[in-house]
Amino acid sequence: MTNDVNNEGTALTELEAWYNAGWIRALDLNLARFLQAEQVTDERVLVLAVLLSHQVGRGHVCLPLKELFGSPQLLLNLPPAHSRFADDEHEIVSPLQLLTRLGVTTDADLAGALSACDGVADSPQTDAVTPLVYQHGALYLRRYWHYEARIASALQKRMQVSGPGSLTPDIAAETLQQALDELFPHAADSTTSSATGIERVNWQKLACANTLRSRFSVITGGPGTGKTYTVVRLLAMLQRLAAEPLRIRLAAPTGKAAARLKESISNALHEMQQSTELSEWQQVLQRIESDSSTLHKLLGVQQGTRKFRHHRGNPLSLDVLVVDEASMVDIELMDATLEALPAHAQLILLGDKDQLASVEAGAVLGQLCQGAEQGGYNQQSFDYLQSFSDTPLPDFLRAADGPSYLQHVVMLRVSRRFDGRSGVGHLAYAINAGDSKRAAQLLLGSQAAGASHEQQTANSFSDIAVLQSTGTEAVSQRQLFAQQQPALTEDLRRLCVQGFSGYLQQIKQRPDAQASDGDIDTWARSVLAGYSNFQLLTPVREGEFGVAGLNAQIERWLKAALQTLKKTAAGEAEPLQPPLATEKGNGAAQASEQWYEGRPVMVTENDYSLNLRNGDIGMVLVSPRDGRKRVVFVDSDNTLRWILPSRLREVQTVFAMTVHKSQGSEFTHTVMVLPEQDNPVLCRELVYTGVTRAKKQLTMVVPDWHVFHQSIQRRTLRAGRLHL
Ligand SMILES: Nc1ncnc2c1ncn2[C@@H]1O[C@H](COP(=O)(O)OP(=O)(O)OP(=O)(O)O)[C@@H](O)[C@H]1O
Numbered sequence: 251m252t253n254d255v256n257n258e259g260t261a262l263t264e265l266e267a268w269y270n271a272g273w274i275r276a277l278d279l280n281l282a283r284f285l286q287a288e289q290v291t292d293e294r295v296l297v298l299a300v301l302l303s304h305q306v307g308r309g310h311v312c313l314p315l316k317e318l319f320g321s322p323q324l325l326l327n328l329p330p331a332h333s334r335f336a337d338d339e340h341e342i343v344s345p346l347q348l349l350t351r352l353g354v355t356t357d358a359d360l361a362g363a364l365s366a367c368d369g370v371a372d373s374p375q376t377d378a379v380t381p382l383v384y385q386h387g388a389l390y391l392r393r394y395w396h397y398e399a400r401i402a403s404a405l406q407k408r409m410q411v412s413g414p415g416s417l418t419p420d421i422a423a424e425t426l427q428q429a430l431d432e433l434f435p436h437a438a439d440s441t442t443s444s445a446t447g448i449e450r451v452n453w454q455k456l457a458c459a460n461t462l463r464s465r466f467s468v469i470t471g472g473p474g475t476g477k478t479y480t481v482v483r484l485l486a487m488l489q490r491l492a493a494e495p496l497r498i499r500l501a502a503p504t505g506k507a508a509a510r511l512k513e514s515i516s517n518a519l520h521e522m523q524q525s526t527e528l529s530e531w532q533q534v535l536q537r538i539e540s541d542s543s544t545l546h547k548l549l550g551v552q553q554g555t556r557k558f559r560h561h562r563g564n565p566l567s568l569d570v571l572v573v574d575e576a577s578m579v580d581i582e583l584m585d586a587t588l589e590a591l592p593a594h595a596q597l598i599l600l601g602d603k604d605q606l607a608s609v610e611a612g613a614v615l616g617q618l619c620q621g622a623e624q625g626g627y628n629q630q631s632f633d634y635l636q637s638f639s640d641t642p643l644p645d646f647l648r649a650a651d652g653p654s655y656l657q658h659v660v661m662l663r664v665s666r667r668f669d670g671r672s673g674v675g676h677l678a679y680a681i682n683a684g685d686s687k688r689a690a691q692l693l694l695g696s697q698a699a700g701a702s703h704e705q706q707t708a709n710s711f712s713d714i715a716v717l718q719s720t721g722t723e724a725v726s727q728r729q730l731f732a733q734q735q736p737a738l739t740e741d742l743r744r745l746c747v748q749g750f751s752g753y754l755q756q757i758k759q760r761p762d763a764q765a766s767d768g769d770i771d772t773w774a775r776s777v778l779a780g781y782s783n784f785q786l787l788t789p790v791r792e793g794e795f796g797v798a799g800l801n802a803q804i805e806r807w808l809k810a811a812l813q814t815l816k817k818t819a820a821g822e823a824e825p826l827q828p829p830l831a832t833e834k835g836n837g838a839a840q841a842s843e844q845w846y847e848g849r850p851v852m853v854t855e856n857d858y859s860l861n862l863r864n865g866d867i868g869m870v871l872v873s874p875r876d877g878r879k880r881v882v883f884v885d886s887d888n889t890l891r892w893i894l895p896s897r898l899r900e901v902q903t904v905f906a907m908t909v910h911k912s913q914g915s916e917f918t919h920t921v922m923v924l925p926e927q928d929n930p931v932l933c934r935e936l937v938y939t940g941v942t943r944a945k946k947q948l949t950m951v952v953p954d955w956h957v958f959h960q961s962i963q964r965r966t967l968r969a970g971r972l973h974l
Contacts, residue, residue, distance in 0.1 A: 261293035312388035408466035457660035474667025500542035507914030516540035560590035576601035581612025613968035626656035673711025686962035753780030785917035786906035800906035920944035932961035
């Protein structure tokens with residue numbers, strides 16, 4: 251492990267400059283120091299290790315060397331440097347400049363350096379426990395390489411076509427066909443006469459048929475494309491065709507997503523139970539439970555460790571596992587899930603491949619669905635699916651060399667929620683296609699994007715609206731933007747005051763102290779339901795239009811309305827017990843100010859003692875019973891819990907939340923606020939995820955159209971090399 255470059259010490263100084271410029275985290279820099287202490291002296295490797303750690307912090311699983319050389323800016327997405335020591339004498343060099351200084355000019359040079367380094371394993375067979383692994387042209391931290399390798403191997407086994415021992419052995423094609431015809435009596439996924447060839451295919455039916463081919467399948471689709479509708483029918487079919495009653499478990503990556511899954515599964519089950527066409531299926535339906543849990547709960551979290559109670563040596567006791575919102579499952583959790591799954595079990599992943607990937611590293615669903623729009627079915631899969639389809643499958647879905655993973659994926663293509671009249675649907679489609687111009691036109695109605703100087707623009711879709719500063723050309727001049735800003739802020743103020751007025755009114759309907767527990771719960775539920783009707787989302791934390799800025803601003807805007815609640819509440823002077831963790835108070839009065847009635851809060855860290863999860867939302871209410879303030883949460887089993895504020899550790903006000911936190915939730919009226927300045931985190935997946943949280947109404951807040959266009963055009967394709 252030699253460094254053949256005669257400029258010892260240079261690299262670490264430059265890496266420190268990157269840290270001071272805000273390019274990398276202390277953690278990234280410390281990895282270089284750690285490796286140096288472990289006798290990794292090749293500076294090229296140290297630089298790569300720092301870049302790798304930076305990438306892992308951004309959700310990537312590995313650092314692909316070709317892309318590093320081909321498009322470093324796109325790959326690394328380094329923000330503009332903001333030097334902490336304003337060091338004009340020390341000009342910061344870019345990663346490629348630094349590598350060139352170290353004598354590296356091609357990715358092959360880097361590959362050579364990695365292969366020669368003792369701290370890097372470049373063969374999967376190696377027994378050495380090196381901190382880094384180089385494989386498939388990419389550098390990995392060993393832990394992530396391990397997850398990826400294990401996931402690929404586990405999925406490969408599950409993808410093998412079903413044989414003896416499968417849940418539904420020896421099912422005759424006619425039996426399956428008959429079951430599918432009963433469950434999907436209507437020929438097509440879309441019944442409109444204008445449907446295209448691909449929309450006329452009943453993808454829901456084919457998704458069910460495809461699942462029976464192996465022990466692993468993916469059903470992907472945008473919002474409202476019928477993933478739940480399909481999976482309930484799929485479970486009914488599996489239950490009916492299986493030799494023995496199946497143990498089915500439903501799970502999702504977050505508590506909120508699990509609660510929503512439970513609700514939509516029980517709605518879908520209820521619909522099927524009412525259907526006269528499905529009278530033959532009623533007995534089978536009784537064997538499907540809607541109960542769902544988080545993956546962590548299912549696997550059995552072992553507090554204080556990364557380990558779970560269930561693993562290869564102690565597998566889960568189930569036959570079928572359905573994982574919803576699978577795009578949010580990070581690589582570590584996916585690995586743990588596959589490890590804990592018994593060999594015979596059927597794994598079904600549901601999710602929207604176009605949504606943001608998990609907060610932590612990995613994008614397993616995204617990778618498994620890469621190319622799904624084009625089908626990618628080999629001849630065998632194509633013929634199989636065709637045999638269950640009422641209409642001819644379009645030829646472009648066929649691909650002689652289609653990757654093996656796509657044979658297990660079916661994409662649902664018609665949204666039942668967003669039909670042709672839905673502006674949200676059209677907007678989501680344009681965003682997904684990267685067509686920011688069309689998206690702007692949809693928001694601005696028939697006028698060309700930016701032509702209007704109206705603060706709120708009417709458009710041809712009543713379910714979408716825009717609040718904007720001014721036209722496209724003008725806002726790129728920051729001075730003019732600053733002048734326009736107050737008008738936009740005033741529009742936003744009016745929207746918020748109106749939007750939040752509903753739940754504040756509900757609070758005033760407080761029952762009296764003698765009311766029954768049931769009446770008090772009903773009141774609290776109506777407040778929480780009213781609150782979830784209107785939600786602001788923003789992609790960023792900082793700035794006037796970031797989470798912190800918006801929450802502070804909205805608190806000021808609602809102050810008058812919140813003050814009137816005080817008058818309706820019974821006990822006011824109740825002392826709370828400071829200090830309060832996230833927002834520390836200096837006494838009872840200040841604590842009481844912070845815990846004002848009507849304050850929506852989000853838990854920002856798992857709290858196992860209170861059984862609260864990161865992302866759970868509660869509302870501060872004054873109890874009619876004793877006049878004390880409590881925070882009300884709805885549990886995943888739909889029961890209410892009233893918790894004293896002083897017991898809560900990490901919480902934030904949540905009039906506005908980040909788009910990341912909103913994943914897996916929907917709001918009747920969603921207000922998606924873009925920041926005033928471009929930022930590398932803004933990307934198409936983020937805008938799409940935010941926009942599709944809207945159930946009925948979307949308002950887009952656009953301080954600068956340039957930011958809007960940039961965000962939609964920027965993609966974040968996460969690096970990962972699942973070899974399937
Ligand atoms: N083939 C169908 N025939 C009739 N109604 C359908 C069909 N498919 C879906 N629906 C209805 O469309 C609505 C949306 O379906 P569903 O909730 O299953 O979609 P989803 O993809 O799970 O949505 P989400 O984005 O919320 O996860 C539901 O009311 C469902 O009953």
